[in-house]
Amino acid sequence: MLTYPQFQRAALNxxxxxxxxxxxxxxxxxxxxxALERGRLRAPNLWAALLLSPLVVPGVxxxxxxxxxxxxxxxxxxxxxxxxxxxxxxxxxxxxxxxVSVRNLDPTLERAAASLGAPPRRVFxxxxxxxxxxxxxxxxxxxxxxxxxEFVVSLFISNRVTEILPVAMFSYVVNYTDPTIAAxxxxxxxxxxxxxxxADRYLGLGRVFLQH
Amino acid sequence: MDVLDLAVxxxxxxxxxxxxxxxxxxxxxxxxxxxxPTAGRILIDGEDVxxxxxxxxxxxxxxxxxxxxxxxxxxxxxxFGLRERRVSSAEMNRKVVEAxxxxxxxxxxxxxxxxxxxxxxxxxxxxxxxxxxxxxxxARRAAGRAGPKAP
Numbered sequence: 360m361l362t363y364p365q366f367q368r369a370a371l372n373x374x375x376x377x378x379x380x381x382x383x384x385x386x387x388x389x390x391x392x393x394a395l396e397r398g399r400l401r402a403p404n405l406w407a408a409l410l411l412s413p414l415v416v417p418g419v420x421x422x423x424x425x426x427x428x429x430x431x432x433x434x435x436x437x438x439x440x441x442x443x444x445x446x447x448x449x450x451x452x453x454x455x456x457x458x459v460s461v462r463n464l465d466p467t468l469e470r471a472a473a474s475l476g477a478p479p480r481r482v483f484x485x486x487x488x489x490x491x492x493x494x495x496x497x498x499x500x501x502x503x504x505x506x507x508x509e510f511v512v513s514l515f516i517s518n519r520v521t522e523i524l525p526v527a528m529f530s531y532v533v534n535y536t537d538p539t540i541a542a543x544x545x546x547x548x549x550x551x552x553x554x555x556x557x558a559d560r561y562l563g564l565g566r567v568f569l570q571h
Numbered sequence: 572m573d574v575l576d577l578a579v580x581x582x583x584x585x586x587x588x589x590x591x592x593x594x595x596x597x598x599x600x601x602x603x604x605x606x607x608p609t610a611g612r613i614l615i616d617g618e619d620v621x622x623x624x625x626x627x628x629x630x631x632x633x634x635x636x637x638x639x640x641x642x643x644x645x646x647x648x649x650x651f652g653l654r655e656r657r658v659s660s661a662e663m664n665r666k667v668v669e670a671x672x673x674x675x676x677x678x679x680x681x682x683x684x685x686x687x688x689x690x691x692x693x694x695x696x697x698x699x700x701x702x703x704x705x706x707x708x709x710a711r712r713a714a715g716r717a718g719p720k721a722p
Contacts, residue, residue: 470605471638473625475652482626485651489642 366543368520369527376438376513376523377506380445384502387446388453389495393487395454396461411451418511421448426515440516441523445506452501460494500558504551572597575611596635604628626655639684645671646680 391410400406413421421444429440468490472482488495510525517526524547532540572594579585587595600606602613604625612621620628639648649670653663671677679687 465636465638467634467636467638468640470603470625471632471634471640472651473605474603474628474630474632476626476629476655477651478626479624481655486640492642 363539365519365527365531366524369522369524372438372441372517372521373507373524376441376445377503379438379442380449380506381499381502383442383446384449384453385495385498388450388498389457389491391450392454392457392461392494395458407454410454413448414451422512422515425512429516435516436518436521438521441513441521444512444516445509448509448512449502449505452505453498456498456501457491457494460491464490496558500555503554507551507554599632603630603632637684641683641685644681644683645676645687648684 388410391406394400395403395407395410425440425444426435429435432440434440464487469482469486472486473479477485508525509523510529513523513526514529517523522530528540528543528547575594575598577598587598589595597606601608604620604623604627608621612619614620615628615630640651643651646667649667650663653666658666667680668677671680
């Protein structure tokens with residue numbers, strides 16, 4: 360089963376798409392969370408709703424939207440669309456997780472750093488970012504799990520070459536009936552569980568949720 | 572805050588007193604540069620620092636809530652400002668040791684500030700009822716977990 364070329368390709372696609380989407384969504388989501396909590400936005404609620412909206416838009420609608428957009432941009436054959444779509448879909452999870460950490464951040468710590476002579480950039484990298492770590496780790500985990508398991512939207516915008524693992528599994532089930540797919544499903548579940556367990560073990564996920 | 576005319580002389584030890592909400596902290600925040608005044612000027616040594624960001628004012632501030640960096644060791648907390656001033660590492664070491672000796676925190680350099688607080692709390696926490704951990708046992712347990720925790 361692991362030797363099936365279409366699954367190997369799909370697994371690689373999954374990896375690339377998830378990595379790309381997370382690399383996009385993590386910095387954007389972090390800055391968005393900081394802006395929502397600290398920035399002087401004119402309509403903060405509107406921004407928050409906009410950033411969290413991918414959660415409530417039905418996958419089919421979002422998928423169709425991305426499909427039309429990608430077709431118009433002539434990007435249907437590339438993974439870029441998948442990466443962009445996944446980034447948008449995981450963004451709400453990133454924003455929410457980091458937002459909690461930003462809320463818990465004591466602004467006097469940043470003032471203290473400034474009074475000790477640290478310019479804003481250094482305050483951000485030496486104080487703000489390290490203190491957001493729990494939220495960033497939670498965001499990373501959510502983003503990876505959501506992106507790796509995303510199916511509906513991906514189905515619309517992938518083709519035989521760019522399709523990610525869940526989509527490849529779906530098309531396999533449509534075309535063939537054999538137990539391969541059950542085995543692969545089990546593997547998929549196991550991989551997701553392993554990821555969550557590792558994150559909990561090494562990143563202290565429990566603490567993230569219990570403390571906040 | 573409306574009208575404030577405050578002059579502090581060199582070497583003067585000055586206390587601001589007043590009911591809560593009257594602007595004591597706001598005054599200090601204005602001087603330190605954490606908030607900008609809507610009107611008026613702030614002078615240090617005759618120099619106008621209104622509008623100058625906090626990190627360029629060179630003032631020492633001790634915060635009401637301490638504002639120690641929880642992710643840094645005791646040593647790194649004290650060294651924070653010295654690092655920003657690009658002090659040589661030998662001089663930084665000397666100055667940190669000196670400062671910590673002044674407040675009798677020698678030997679605690681590598682602990683986190685929260686660790687000291689946790690042990691302090693453990694020493695005070697449990698009452699004298701039988702069956703509950705004694706302060707000493709709780710403190711020992713806290714000390715056993717002295718290493719910095721994962722984030």
